[in-house]
Amino acid sequence: MAKWSRQSKFARVCFMMAMLTTLPFASEAVGQMARERAAEQPAEEMFWSPAVIILPSTTSLEAGDLDFTIYHAFGPVSSGFNNLFGLDAAANIRFGLDYGLTDGIMLGLGRSRFRKVWDGRLKARLADLAGWQVAAFYSAALETPEDGRKTVDRLSYHGSLLVGGKVSDRLVVQVAPAFTRFVFAPDQLDPSGGVLISQNNHVSVGTATRYELTSMVSLTAEYLARVGNTSDGTSNVLSFGVDVETGGHVFQMFFSSSQWTTPHHAIAWSRTPPSEMDFGWGFNVHRAFGTGR
Amino acid sequence: MPGRRVTSFSSPVMRSFLSISLPVLSLLASLAPAQSMGQAFFADDGHVEFLSNVPLHSFVGVSDVLVGRIDLAENTVDFYVDLNTLDTGIGKRDKDMRKTLKTDQYPFAEFFGALQTAVDATSTEPQEVEVVGDFSVHGITRSLRIPGTLTFSEQGVRVQASWILNLKDYDIEPPRLLIIKVDEEQEITMDIVLRPE
Numbered sequence: 347m348a349k350w351s352r353q354s355k356f357a358r359v360c361f362m363m364a365m366l367t368t369l370p371f372a373s374e375a376v377g378q379m380a381r382e383r384a385a386e387q388p389a390e391e392m393f394w395s396p397a398v399i400i401l402p403s404t405t406s407l408e409a410g411d412l413d414f415t416i417y418h419a420f421g422p423v424s425s426g427f428n429n430l431f432g433l434d435a436a437a438n439i440r441f442g443l444d445y446g447l448t449d450g451i452m453l454g455l456g457r458s459r460f461r462k463v464w465d466g467r468l469k470a471r472l473a474d475l476a477g478w479q480v481a482a483f484y485s486a487a488l489e490t491p492e493d494g495r496k497t498v499d500r501l502s503y504h505g506s507l508l509v510g511g512k513v514s515d516r517l518v519v520q521v522a523p524a525f526t527r528f529v530f531a532p533d534q535l536d537p538s539g540g541v542l543i544s545q546n547n548h549v550s551v552g553t554a555t556r557y558e559l560t561s562m563v564s565l566t567a568e569y570l571a572r573v574g575n576t577s578d579g580t581s582n583v584l585s586f587g588v589d590v591e592t593g594g595h596v597f598q599m600f601f602s603s604s605q606w607t608t609p610h611h612a613i614a615w616s617r618t619p620p621s622e623m624d625f626g627w628g629f630n631v632h633r634a635f636g637t638g639r
Numbered sequence: 640m641p642g643r644r645v646t647s648f649s650s651p652v653m654r655s656f657l658s659i660s661l662p663v664l665s666l667l668a669s670l671a672p673a674q675s676m677g678q679a680f681f682a683d684d685g686h687v688e689f690l691s692n693v694p695l696h697s698f699v700g701v702s703d704v705l706v707g708r709i710d711l712a713e714n715t716v717d718f719y720v721d722l723n724t725l726d727t728g729i730g731k732r733d734k735d736m737r738k739t740l741k742t743d744q745y746p747f748a749e750f751f752g753a754l755q756t757a758v759d760a761t762s763t764e765p766q767e768v769e770v771v772g773d774f775s776v777h778g779i780t781r782s783l784r785i786p787g788t789l790t791f792s793e794q795g796v797r798v799q800a801s802w803i804l805n806l807k808d809y810d811i812e813p814p815r816l817l818i819i820k821v822d823e824e825q826e827i828t829m830d831i832v833l834r835p836e
Contacts, residue, residue, distance in 0.1 A: 378715075378717050378751050379706065379708055379717050379719070381719055381746075381747050381749065382706075383721050383723070383746060384704050384721040384723060384724045386724075387723055388723055388730075388733070388734070388737070391734050407730060407731075408730025408731075408733070409730070410730075411729060411730040411731060413731075446730065449730075561738050561739070591735065593732070593735060593814055593821075594729060594731050594732050594735070596731075634729050634730070634731035634732065635729065636727075636728040636729035636730075636732075
């Protein structure tokens with residue numbers, strides 16, 4: 347009798363074990379699959395365009411994307427109604443075309459009206475970690491007015507490291523230490539007949555921020571602060587504006603204490619201190635195109 | 640009933656039968672899922688696309704990482720796609736789309752349901768089927784009835800389906816191209832070859 351009991355117990359144990367082994371299969375068969383994110387995820391977009399206003403942003407174009415930009419910076423609003431608050435003044439205009447070589451590297455070319463500047467630019471994302479991005483930006487510019495200067499004396503260079511990240515779901519900040527060099531920086535005469543000493547080399551720290559009001563509207567601001575020796579009569583630059591994003595376009599409307607369109611020239615040659623509150627307004631339109639990727 | 644032999648559960652014969660048959664039945668029970676696994680199909684490289692219409696313009700968003708599983712034994716149909724993988728051909732537009740769909744918060748478009756039509760897994764002819772289940776996107780779930788085609792082959796089963804998704808039904812604000820709104824109705828098409836598990 348004891349023998350039969352042991353056999354029955356063995357059978358029950360076998361049955362229970364077999365049932366247990368079927369449970370994982372059974373639950374998989376009747377349930378949903380576990381949802382898994384795709385291995386490759388797109389980089390987060392810190393700013394809505396590759397430029398905050400004048401400063402480059404950590405945002406890069408995706409591979410195969412073209413970004414055409416039309417940048418206008420008008421005269422000072424303080425010029426009054428008779429000058430339609432700066433619209434009658436000579437506007438600095440830059441046309442630019444940037445292209446995403448890869449998802450993290452972009453090339454660009456632009457041409458600005460003031461000093462007939464052609465600028466080429468390269469931006470490469472170096473890191474993208476935990477909501478923070480690091481990018482390197484380099485630009486070379488050539489001034490092309492017919493003023494008798496040698497080609498080499500028309501050149502300027504600007505390199506910066508861009509570090510940007512999300513402080514919250516809506517707030518993005520960026521810091522951009524930079525070095526700028528003008529091969530030839532002639533001293534200037536001031537209106538009183540004095541001489542303004544110009545510097546060839548400039549060290550600066552740019553800071554920028556974006557605050558997302560809605561999915562379509564953001565507030566932006568940037569400040570270019572020079573460090574160390576600066577050219578006489580020049581100043582730091584403050585710009586602030588609104589970005590409106592709508593289906594492949596980004597419209598940037600802003601006020602700036604500088605009319606320069608490239609970071610090189612804004613850092614080296616801006617002459618209106620932000621403390622004077624004498625801003626000019628401007629806009630920049632970005633239009634993205636695909637190239638059949 | 641004289642002469643009839645009655646076997647009780649407590650009889651030695653019955654005990655012997657139980658002690659042998661239970662382990663055998665248990666073993667068969669554990670093998671049963673393996674049999675049903677043969678009727679389950681899975682793939683994670685399916686194609687799904689949506690067609691968006693704007694006046695005088697249209698664009699297509701595609702993903703080739705549609706994940707799907709059909710279990711004929713359990714009659715479950717399960718599909719999902721990571722919305723961050725959708726590619727419309729312009730990176731900037733992709734970013735706008737991800738914002739519109741709030742993919743950080745709701746990363747998947749997913750369907751889970753059951754076949755409403757009997758299928759013949761031995762036939763290699765295309766079979767018109769209908770599935771009913773829950774489709775979720777943008778945090779909203781709605782019950783859907785979707786027609787499709789199943790085609791069995793040596794490779795597995797090819798699943799093709801198409802339906803119209805109305806953005807308003809899922810509380811999705813149609814994005815704008817400048818001032819022009821994208822059509823609320825999006826044509827969704829999927830094509831995936833599920834392989835036997």
